[in-house]
Amino acid sequence: MTNRRFILKKRPVGEPKPDDFELLETPIPEPEEGAFVVRNHFISIDPAMRGWLDDAPSYMPPVDLDDAVRATTVGRVYKSKNPEFTEGQWVLGLNKVEEYSLVLPGGFTSPIDVDLVPSPSIFLSALGAVGLTAYFGLQDAGQPKAGETVLVSGAAGAVGSMVGQIAKIKGCRAVGIAGGAEKCRRLIEDYGFDAAVDYRGKDVDTLTREIGEAAPDGVDIIFENVGGDILDAGLMNLNEYSRVILCGLISEYNTEPKGARNLWQTIVKQTTVKGFLIRDYAPRFAEGGAEVAGWIADGKVRFDEHIDSGIENSFEVFMKLFSGQNNGKLILDVSPD
Amino acid sequence: MTNRRFILKKRPVGEPKPDDFELLETPIPEPEEGAFVVRNHFISIDPAMRGWLDDAPSYMPPVDLDDAVRATTVGRVYKSKNPEFTEGQWVLGLNKVEEYSLVLPGGFTSPIDVDLVPSPSIFLSALGAVGLTAYFGLQDAGQPKAGETVLVSGAAGAVGSMVGQIAKIKGCRAVGIAGGAEKCRRLIEDYGFDAAVDYRGKDVDTLTREIGEAAPDGVDIIFENVGGDILDAGLMNLNEYSRVILCGLISEYNTEPKGARNLWQTIVKQTTVKGFLIRDYAPRFAEGGAEVAGWIADGKVRFDEHIDSGIENSFEVFMKLFSGQNNGKLILDVSPD
Known part of the structure; x- marks a missing residue:
């Protein structure tokens, strides 16, 4: 049982190239007290990720070299030493392009109710940041x-x-x-x-x-x-x-x-x-999500997802952001078999 | 008695050149009913004038070819067939780089009280648009x-x-x-x-x-x-x-x-x-002008004017906007001798 991770090896100059990244197999992380581990199912592939690879002034620190690329993910709690998150619970959080993400105390992660929607991926698309x-x-x-x-x-x-x-x-x-x-x-x-x-x-x-x-x-x-x-x-x-x-x-x-x-x-x-x-709109996500969900339910808006599978395809999927080959919100499915 | 006018002959491509313009002598205009003629004393030379020379979408139509270049001026009413403006009165208005400007009914011109200030030019600088x-x-x-x-x-x-x-x-x-x-x-x-x-x-x-x-x-x-x-x-x-x-x-x-x-x-x-x-701030000019005048009177702000003389130097003075040779608000003095 290993964790496959999409690692930043070099900061891209211009168009990202395959050897700026590496798919690395590591042990599944062990949570210490207050932390937990998420088994990611869906990973949001967003234009903002390109900016996070550069060492330039931004609203977040750049992704560290030799660390997995930052991304928003939806997954289930795999192992928890945080009393607020129980194993098996679905969560949305700012994690990484990897199968298992360690969420330290204070990390941005929140529970989601997947019974409300046809697919948990919708928390990365219509009801998510997009x-x-x-x-x-x-x-x-x-x-x-x-x-x-x-x-x-x-x-x-x-x-x-x-x-x-x-x-x-x-x-x-x-x-x-x-x-x-x-x-x-x-x-x-x-x-x-x-x-x-x-x-x-x-x-x-x-x-x-x-x-x-x-x-x-x-x-x-x-x-x-x-x-x-x-x-x-x-x-x-x-x-x-x-x-x-x-x-x-x-x-x-x-x-x-x-x-x-x-x-x-x-x-x-x-x-x-x-x-x-x-x-900055996080405090109003519930308000916005409710209205968008209503529009979708009423057939007033249509929201498309473009879901590709396999952590081993991370680079190719990421590059679709720039070539525009996707039709709909780009999502990487890394669900367990 | 003639009117010397700084005429736009060709729309400048890139940096304006002397032969994009011409100094033309014409008769002093005769006002029809409702109009009046201003003898300009001070002409404001502003960066915005460069934009007015181009045929491109803007907040005002471009200066017509073979017409004098648009500018804000301070001068005295020379001849009036408009009962609201009497001969000899000082006015501020959107006119042209020329000695005599014809102000048609509805033109943007307002009386100014030059006794309040050390020089009428101040209505083009500290108390003007600048x-x-x-x-x-x-x-x-x-x-x-x-x-x-x-x-x-x-x-x-x-x-x-x-x-x-x-x-x-x-x-x-x-x-x-x-x-x-x-x-x-x-x-x-x-x-x-x-x-x-x-x-x-x-x-x-x-x-x-x-x-x-x-x-x-x-x-x-x-x-x-x-x-x-x-x-x-x-x-x-x-x-x-x-x-x-x-x-x-x-x-x-x-x-x-x-x-x-x-x-x-x-x-x-x-x-x-x-x-x-x-x-759009025209309705609040009096409010702003009063506070700026107070600051100047109290020595809290210093405002410099760079005044060059002679309508025949219009091109050279205009070009100082781009070379930055002026120290202070650029003004062309075309006062009568």
Whole structure:
């Protein structure tokens, strides 16, 4: 009985490469007094993980070299010396890409009731940080008003597809940007966006024009997941007093960033740009989760998961974040047989 | 008797060149019913004017080709067919770089009381858009709290020097960025900044480190006038829940913009970036002007004007905005002999 762990060996320079990581077999950790061990079942693979690999100022310390990569997981308590967590209990927590995670006293882990949902993985998707990032990001940071236009980049992704659907619930026009005809078709048919713009093979000027056609009254809110050319083209379509929710800049993470070269538009349009992290909303997760769960139950929003299996595939699954091959929230299934 | 006018002949590509403009002699305009003509004395030369020359989305239409360049001026009513404006009256208005401006009905012009101030030019500097941009930009958009650190770029400039002084009045640490040892000396000795960083000849990493040394508790507010490398280095020093007031990006106006390549820091620090225009604060100008005038009278703030003379020097004076040769608010004096 061993623990297989996805270890950071070197800090990636640009695009992560296989030999930046290593799959290591170690003994299953033994909890000391107050700690417990979780057998992970589902591991959330998120864009934020790329930032955690760099040694740069952030909201969390970087992942240590020779340690497993940090990730949010859902699993069951395997062995506990913490009276608040009993063996077999399902938990959600900030752990690592590994089969068994040691949770020290004070670690961020909370019990979840898996009987409420069709799959425990939903606590990593619609009811997890992803669904709630869309929920609080659009509503709190964006303050959408009926009749406004919301532009979403990475719109076929886990966060983006939810943002578009919430925009529609709030009475807004939803315009999505995604890569390729198939994703654009899904934006309209699966997620109910009003218009879709395919960014592939287009320069900033062309994207600017196409966004303008898709948003004939201009853009009141940008929900940004991508950055670079896509953000620059969005900025050129802003209305006065618009809001930009900066949720992610995934196009900038693995390369020399292009930067926001049309940032001056935020001056002339008196735009507010808000850097958004879901972390501070933890006290309101129950409120947000309840509303999202209700929308899903009522068929008002659709949430897709893309679940790949096997800890040995950690690197390949992680890299789908950048190639955009996944359709829905990317999750690694490492459940025991 | 003719009117000399600084005419836009071609839209500048990159850095403005002399032959993008022309000094044209025309007859003095004749006002029709409801209009009046102002004999300009002082013309405000501002970074915003560069943006008005481009045919790009903005808060005002671009300057027309073959028309004089738009500018805020102070002058006296020369001939009036508007009963609210009498000949000889001093006025402040959005006019043009020319000796005589025709003000049509509904044009933005207001009477000023020049007996209150040592020079009418002060309505273009400390008591004008520049002083009030610093006043409302820092206080309203920045919400400074005592003990916080305010980082100001273009700190020796008209807006920046005022921002630093208001930051000190509010109990903040003021760190200024400027070009050259002499400007840095003035930041400390003339304007009371706590620390100065000379950006000349330094890359983003070096600037990042030097700002970090000047702001050992991190940066809570950036008041940005410059952009490019300087903004990127500031972003790397942000504290959580920091605010960036985007007032100008003068380093980006004449070249292919470098862009904000460290924008991701605003996500991980949950920063709010506000594009700032003074325009909407017009209803509060009297309130702000009164407080700034009080500070100047009490010797709490110092405001410098850099006044060059002669409409025939319009181009050279305008270009000082980009070379940073001016010390204080840049004003063109076109007063009659």
